[in-house]
Amino acid sequence: MTATIEQKPEAPSITSNVRGYAERVRGGDMGALPAVLGLIVLCTVFAIMRPSFFTAVNFANLFTQGAAVTVIAMGLVFVLLLGEIDLSAGFASGVCAAVLAILLAEQGQPWYVAVLAAIATGTVIGTVLGVLVAKLGIPSFVVTLAAFLGFQGLVLVLVEGGTNISVRDETILAISNNNLSPVLSWGLLAAGVGGYAAIQLLRARKRTKRGLIADPMSLIAIRVGALAVLGGLAVYALNLERSRNAALVSLKGVPAVVPIIIVLLVIWTFVLRRTAFGRHLYAVGGNAEAARRAGINVDRMKISAFVICSSMAAIGGIIAASRASSVDPNTGGSNVLLYAVGAAVIGGTSLFGGKGRVLDAVLGGAVVAVIENGMGLMGYGSDIKFIVTGSVLLLAASVDALSRKRAAATGLR
Amino acid sequence: MTPVLELRGIDKSFGPVQVLHDVALTVRAGEVTALVGDNGAGKSTLVKCVGGIHPIDSGEYLFEGKPVQVHSPRDAAALGIEIVYQDLALCDNLDIVQNMFLGRENKRGIVLDEDTMEEMAARTLASLSVKTVKSIRQHVSSLSGGQRQTVAIAKAVLWNSKVVILDEPTAALGVAQTAQVLELVRRLADQGLAVVLISHNMNDVFAVSDRIAALYLGRMAAQVKTSDVTHSQVVELITSGRSGDLGLTNGVPA
Ligand SMILES: Nc1ncnc2c1ncn2[C@@H]1O[C@H](COP(=O)(O)OP(=O)(O)OP(=O)(O)O)[C@@H](O)[C@H]1O
Ligand SMILES: [Mg+2]
Numbered sequence: 001m002t003a004t005i006e007q008k009p010e011a012p013s014i015t016s017n018v019r020g021y022a023e024r025v026r027g028g029d030m031g032a033l034p035a036v037l038g039l040i041v042l043c044t045v046f047a048i049m050r051p052s053f054f055t056a057v058n059f060a061n062l063f064t065q066g067a068a069v070t071v072i073a074m075g076l077v078f079v080l081l082l083g084e085i086d087l088s089a090g091f092a093s094g095v096c097a098a099v100l101a102i103l104l105a106e107q108g109q110p111w112y113v114a115v116l117a118a119i120a121t122g123t124v125i126g127t128v129l130g131v132l133v134a135k136l137g138i139p140s141f142v143v144t145l146a147a148f149l150g151f152q153g154l155v156l157v158l159v160e161g162g163t164n165i166s167v168r169d170e171t172i173l174a175i176s177n178n179n180l181s182p183v184l185s186w187g188l189l190a191a192g193v194g195g196y197a198a199i200q201l202l203r204a205r206k207r208t209k210r211g212l213i214a215d216p217m218s219l220i221a222i223r224v225g226a227l228a229v230l231g232g233l234a235v236y237a238l239n240l241e242r243s244r245n246a247a248l249v250s251l252k253g254v255p256a257v258v259p260i261i262i263v264l265l266v267i268w269t270f271v272l273r274r275t276a277f278g279r280h281l282y283a284v285g286g287n288a289e290a291a292r293r294a295g296i297n298v299d300r301m302k303i304s305a306f307v308i309c310s311s312m313a314a315i316g317g318i319i320a321a322s323r324a325s326s327v328d329p330n331t332g333g334s335n336v337l338l339y340a341v342g343a344a345v346i347g348g349t350s351l352f353g354g355k356g357r358v359l360d361a362v363l364g365g366a367v368v369a370v371i372e373n374g375m376g377l378m379g380y381g382s383d384i385k386f387i388v389t390g391s392v393l394l395l396a397a398s399v400d401a402l403s404r405k406r407a408a409a410t411g412l413r
Numbered sequence: 414m415t416p417v418l419e420l421r422g423i424d425k426s427f428g429p430v431q432v433l434h435d436v437a438l439t440v441r442a443g444e445v446t447a448l449v450g451d452n453g454a455g456k457s458t459l460v461k462c463v464g465g466i467h468p469i470d471s472g473e474y475l476f477e478g479k480p481v482q483v484h485s486p487r488d489a490a491a492l493g494i495e496i497v498y499q500d501l502a503l504c505d506n507l508d509i510v511q512n513m514f515l516g517r518e519n520k521r522g523i524v525l526d527e528d529t530m531e532e533m534a535a536r537t538l539a540s541l542s543v544k545t546v547k548s549i550r551q552h553v554s555s556l557s558g559g560q561r562q563t564v565a566i567a568k569a570v571l572w573n574s575k576v577v578i579l580d581e582p583t584a585a586l587g588v589a590q591t592a593q594v595l596e597l598v599r600r601l602a603d604q605g606l607a608v609v610l611i612s613h614n615m616n617d618v619f620a621v622s623d624r625i626a627a628l629y630l631g632r633m634a635a636q637v638k639t640s641d642v643t644h645s646q647v648v649e650l651i652t653s654g655r656s657g658d659l660g661l662t663n664g665v666p667a
Contacts, residue, residue, distance in 0.1 A: 210528055274525055276518045283515055286506035293502045294516030295487035354506035
């Protein structure tokens with residue numbers, strides 16, 4: 001408290017918003033900037049090097065390829081927010097996918113029973129992990145490393161040592177293989193943009209009426225416009241005919257996983273930003289002792305975060321099973337976990353806790369999918385892909401650590 | 414008049430180390446009670462016991478004359494006890510409003526009522542004549558030590574509480590801010606609240622307090638009216654546990 005001159009709240013305008021954003025970035029709070037810039041650079045490079053990258057078929061592929069990892073990453077955000085980690089999320093998704101496949105193929109259960117059972121399995125896994133971390137106080141790194149090994153074995157047991165279980169259920173297969181009709185695709189986009197605009201306008205109007213600082217109209221217009229343009233371009237591209245032989249089978253429209261991811265994104269963003277539960281998650285991640293003194297049950301928050309993470313991993317597993325039309329010992333294995341953690345961190349979620357959004361997982365998931373896909377088109381094998389993705393993860397973690405240092409230096413954290 | 418808060422025979426140990434021995438404390442409405450004592454005397458520990466952060470080992474905890482059980486910060490808050498801790502306990506990654514309402518958010522259904530919270534926070538800060546924060550939506554991490562202190566105090570007075578306990582609220586403040594906080598402390602008491610002020614500054618203590626409670630090595634050396642004692646007597650109580658016929662004889666209150 002140096003000066004006591006009253007500073008009038010700045011009238012909000014585009015310029016003050018831009019200035020505020022620039023200040024935050026300089027202060028170390030980069031948010032989604034690295035991921036967005038990375039996406040632009042990667043897409044440009046791949047599009048120049050491999051024209052086939054820039055085709056409707058490949059664009060649609062990106063979504064189905066990246067969906068499972070993105071959904072697992074969305075769950076991981078909750079655990080990372082608390083400054084914890086879940087190394088078992090990959091194989092947890094494998095276990096849940098195996099449960100799904102067994103119920104479908106061997107027990108002949110309908111798809112919804114199998115899906116519910118898979119998600120319930122994820123919930124149980126998350127509860128066990130969360131209790132071990134919160135109540136026994138074992139570091140999450142150790143608990144989930146143990147679970148990582150354990151679940152790897154469990155998947156082998158479930159799919160009976162090395163064989164695979166194929167998934168033939170129409171509904172499950174549709175998740176990763178079907179597309180919305182072009183009309184429905186446009187309709188959903190219109191509803192989405194309209195809904196977004198309505199929420200923004202209503203909030204601004206309510207705040208103005210109460211004399212609170214509201215986002216300026218121009219900023220809302222830019223946001224809504226950007227969503228409409230980007231969404232419009234994406235839907236347009238995805239509505240192009242992708243089939244080589246359109247007369248035989250037509251292949252166009254937004255892949256069915258896209259609305260699934262958007263719904264999950266909206267739900268979890270709402271939970272994190274608009275509910276007390278979400279607020280308390282941030283509080284525990286920011287300063288657990290302060291949260292405890294505010295009467296927040298820190299243990300319960302931890303357990304909930306692990307439950308959400310493992311349940312989302314289950315959904316990721318279902319999407320992966322749908323894409324592969326089968327479940328094998330490698331479902332959720334190899335690079336899935338690292339890609340998912342990478343996606344969250346690349347998107348801007350901090351490994352130190354207290355900072356992150358579900359949207360980060362989607363942006364980072366897109367970066368990971370683009371790398372995986374583009375490198376594949378360039379003809380590189382797994383070797384180079386692993387090295388590049390590993391480097392990108394390291395880079396993202398460095399950005400995270402450096403921005404934290406910088407924020408500490410500028411007093412912004 | 415029954416005291417708002419009364420502690421009797423409070424013992425508290427951390428493992429083998431007993432930090433509080435048979436401590437008694439009486440806090441009255443409309444008064445500022447200064448809690449003094451050397452570093453490590455147990456002031457913060459006593460306050461944390463009152464706030465439900467640490468469970469007490471034994472002793473009586475009376476609120477408005479009735480024995481109560483305080484097991485968690487929520488219990489203390491429900492009674493109307495607000496504490497500004499020495500280490501402030503704010504979440505750096507949340508903004509001022511979010512910190513002030515942490516754990517007690519206003520909701521409409523399940524949705525946070527941000528607008529109402531923002532209005533209430535702004536009103537409280539204005540009533541404390543806080544003018545230097547640029548926006549109440551800025552993260553606490555970007556505030557100066559004194560500003561953080563003010564936010565922590567504002568958080569405590571937001572709730573129309575009956576008892577406000579401030580653990581060294583002026584330690585990090587400049588001259589002008591200290592005067593403001595002391596003025597606020599006095600104002601809260603004059604409004605009928607019971608205020609407990611922990612401070613190492615004798616001038617501050619004598620400036621605002623009605624009563625002084627001196628802790629010495631985890632024992633309550635004496636609780637006296639401020640007007641009945643001198644600076645040097647209080648300093649003696651703090652450093653040696655006794656002063657003339659006041660204080661401890663062989664470790665037992667006279
Ligand atoms: N959580 C804890 N575990 C173990 N010992 C503790 C704990 N908290 C405090 N103590 C010990 O209790 C004693 C009293 O500490 P306390 O913080 O209450 O002192 P204080 O009077 O507030 O001192 P100061 O003026 O420096 O703030 C100290 O010896 C301290 O080491
Ligand atoms: Mg202390």
